Amino acid sequence: MRDRRRWLPRPLLRRIPALLGLLAVTVLGAGAGFALAPATTTWVGPLQTDVRVLPSLHPGVRVELPPVGEVSFDTHRAPVAVTANIASVDLDAASRLVSSPQQLLALELTVTQTIRSATIRAALTSAGCGLAGALVAGFVVYRGARRAAQTTSLVLVAVLVTGGTTALTLDPAALQQPRFTGLLSRAPYVVSSTQSAMDRLESYRSGLSDIVTSVSTLYAVSGDLPVLGDAQSGPSGLGEDVTTVLHISDLHLNPLGLDLARTLVRQFGVQAVVDTGDITTWGTAVEATYLDGISELGVPYVFVRGNHDSRQTEAAVAAEPNAVVLDQGRTAEVAGLRFAGQGDPVFTPDGEGQVASGSAEDVQRAANRVLAAGIAQWDASDPDDPVDVALVHQPTGLEPVLGRVPLVLAGHLHARSVTLDPSGTRVMVEGSTGGAGITAAGLARLGDGRPVPLSATLLYFGRSGPQAGQLLAYDEVTVGGLGLASVNLQRTVLGAQDRPALQPAADPVGTPSTAPGLEPVTPTLDPAR
Known part of the structure; x- marks a missing residue:
C-alpha cells in the first residue's frame, strides 16, 4: 500500500x-x-x-x-x-x-x-x-x-x-x-461525382453567384408584387376576402412536389389543392404509398385522373380522408367554389381498357363532351351557383367546354401556359409540380443536367360579393436550377377586361345520361407524359 x-x-x-x-x-x-x-x-x-x-x-x-x-x-x-x-x-x-x-x-x-x-x-x-x-x-x-x-x-x-x-x-x-x-x-439538387477539381472550383464560384442571383430575384419580385386596390392583409397580400387555391399537376411520384405543395399551403394560407392528374407514373398498387402525402396537406384535395393514373390509383386517392375525386362531369363544392371534373379517358402505361378509335384529340373531345354535359346540367338546375372551375388532365379537344365555364385547369404538357379563349374561358395549363418526376423524359433531362423545374400556381378567387367565384389574381411559383435552388414568384392581377362574358360554343353536349360513357383507352401517346 x-x-x-x-x-x-x-x-x-x-x-x-x-x-x-x-x-x-x-x-x-x-x-x-x-x-x-x-x-x-x-x-x-x-x-x-x-x-x-x-x-x-x-x-x-x-x-x-x-x-x-x-x-x-x-x-x-x-x-x-x-x-x-x-x-x-x-x-x-x-x-x-x-x-x-x-x-x-x-x-x-x-x-x-x-x-x-x-x-x-x-x-x-x-x-x-x-x-x-x-x-x-x-x-x-x-x-x-x-x-x-x-x-x-x-x-x-x-x-x-x-x-x-x-x-x-x-x-x-x-x-x-x-x-x-x-x-x-x-428544389432539386444535381451534382456529378465525376467532376474534376477545376470543374468543382468553377461550380463553387458560379454556385455562390447563383445563390445571390436567385435570392435577389425572389426579393425583387416579392417586393413589387401588385395588390388588389389597397388590400394588404392576409398571407397573399391580397386582402382577407379571397379564397386561395393551389393548382398542381404531374407530380409523377416526386416527393419534392408534395413537399413544395405542403410548404405553399402553409405559407400562403391555401384553402384547397387542385391536382390535374399524373400523380403516379405506372398506376400500380406499389405507388399507392406515395399517396399518403395527400392527407398531410391538411386541406381538401380535388383530383382528376391523368393518363398515368389507373382506376386503382383513382380509388386510392379517393380513400384519402381529405380527397375529392371528380370524373364524368361530376361537380363538388370545395372551399366555397364549384368544381367540375373529367378524368383522362386514356391510360398510357399498360393498355388498360379498350383500344381507342380515331385520333387522341377526338378521344379527349368526347370526354370533354361528358364534362360539358355535367356543367350544363348543374348550371341549369342551380343557376345561382354555377360551376366556377373545370378540371381536365390533357388540354386538348376542349371545344365542348369553352364558353361554358370561366376557368379550365389542366396539366400533362409539363410546361406552363395561360390562354384566354375568345369564348371567355381562361385555360391554365400547369407545368410539372414533380419536375417530370420518375418518367423517362424527367430522368433523361436530369441525367443531361437540365432538370425540369417544379412549378405550381396559387389562384386567388373572390370570396363574396359580385366577384365571388371569380379569379382575381394568380401567382406562378417556379422552383428549379442546376446545382443550386432558385425560387421565382410571378404575380398576375386580373381586371374586369380579363374576365369577358362567356359565349358557349355550338358544339352539342347533350346530358350526362345521354353523353357516351368513357372507359380508359390507349391511343398512341408520348409515354414520357
Whole structure:
C-alpha cells in the first residue's frame, strides 16, 4: 500500500479544483466574448449580409435566406460554424442585377473573394472578442495579471487548434452539396461525382453567384408584387376576402412536389389543392404509398385522373380522408367554389381498357363532351351557383367546354401556359409540380443536367360579393436550377377586361345520361407524359 501511494501525484490532485476553476472562468469569459462579437457586414451584390464565425457543436457553413429558407454545407469537422444572414436587400439594385448580364458576370467574378474576405474578418473579430472576454474574466475573478494571462493563453491555444483543425478537415467539394430547408428544400439538387477539381472550383464560384442571383430575384419580385386596390392583409397580400387555391399537376411520384405543395399551403394560407392528374407514373398498387402525402396537406384535395393514373390509383386517392375525386362531369363544392371534373379517358402505361378509335384529340373531345354535359346540367338546375372551375388532365379537344365555364385547369404538357379563349374561358395549363418526376423524359433531362423545374400556381378567387367565384389574381411559383435552388414568384392581377362574358360554343353536349360513357383507352401517346 505504501508503494502504491508513492505513485499518486498528490500535488496535482490538490491543484485539480484550481485548474477546473481556471478552465471554467476561461470558458465563461471567452463564451461571453464570442457571444458579444459583432457581425461583419458586407454587401454581396444587392444583399447586405451579416457574417459571424462562432464556436458551435454543429460545424459547417449556414446561409440564412429569410423568408425562403436556409442553405447549409458540411465543409469541416472542427467545432466552429460560419453563418451568413441576409440583413437587408436593395430592391432597386436587385432588379438591376437580374436584368443585366454585365452585372451578373461581375458578381460571379467577385462574389467568392467578397465572401472569403468577410469570413476572415468575422473569424478575426470573434477570436479577438473571445480572447478579450477571457482576459477580462481572468482579471475580474483572480485580480492578477498571471491568471488573466493564463485564461487568455488557454483561449489562444483553443483558437489556434480549432483553426488548424478547420483547415485540415476543410472539404471545398462540400460546397457543391448544400442542404436546403424551408421553401428552398423543395428544389432539386444535381451534382456529378465525376467532376474534376477545376470543374468543382468553377461550380463553387458560379454556385455562390447563383445563390445571390436567385435570392435577389425572389426579393425583387416579392417586393413589387401588385395588390388588389389597397388590400394588404392576409398571407397573399391580397386582402382577407379571397379564397386561395393551389393548382398542381404531374407530380409523377416526386416527393419534392408534395413537399413544395405542403410548404405553399402553409405559407400562403391555401384553402384547397387542385391536382390535374399524373400523380403516379405506372398506376400500380406499389405507388399507392406515395399517396399518403395527400392527407398531410391538411386541406381538401380535388383530383382528376391523368393518363398515368389507373382506376386503382383513382380509388386510392379517393380513400384519402381529405380527397375529392371528380370524373364524368361530376361537380363538388370545395372551399366555397364549384368544381367540375373529367378524368383522362386514356391510360398510357399498360393498355388498360379498350383500344381507342380515331385520333387522341377526338378521344379527349368526347370526354370533354361528358364534362360539358355535367356543367350544363348543374348550371341549369342551380343557376345561382354555377360551376366556377373545370378540371381536365390533357388540354386538348376542349371545344365542348369553352364558353361554358370561366376557368379550365389542366396539366400533362409539363410546361406552363395561360390562354384566354375568345369564348371567355381562361385555360391554365400547369407545368410539372414533380419536375417530370420518375418518367423517362424527367430522368433523361436530369441525367443531361437540365432538370425540369417544379412549378405550381396559387389562384386567388373572390370570396363574396359580385366577384365571388371569380379569379382575381394568380401567382406562378417556379422552383428549379442546376446545382443550386432558385425560387421565382410571378404575380398576375386580373381586371374586369380579363374576365369577358362567356359565349358557349355550338358544339352539342347533350346530358350526362345521354353523353357516351368513357372507359380508359390507349391511343398512341408520348409515354414520357
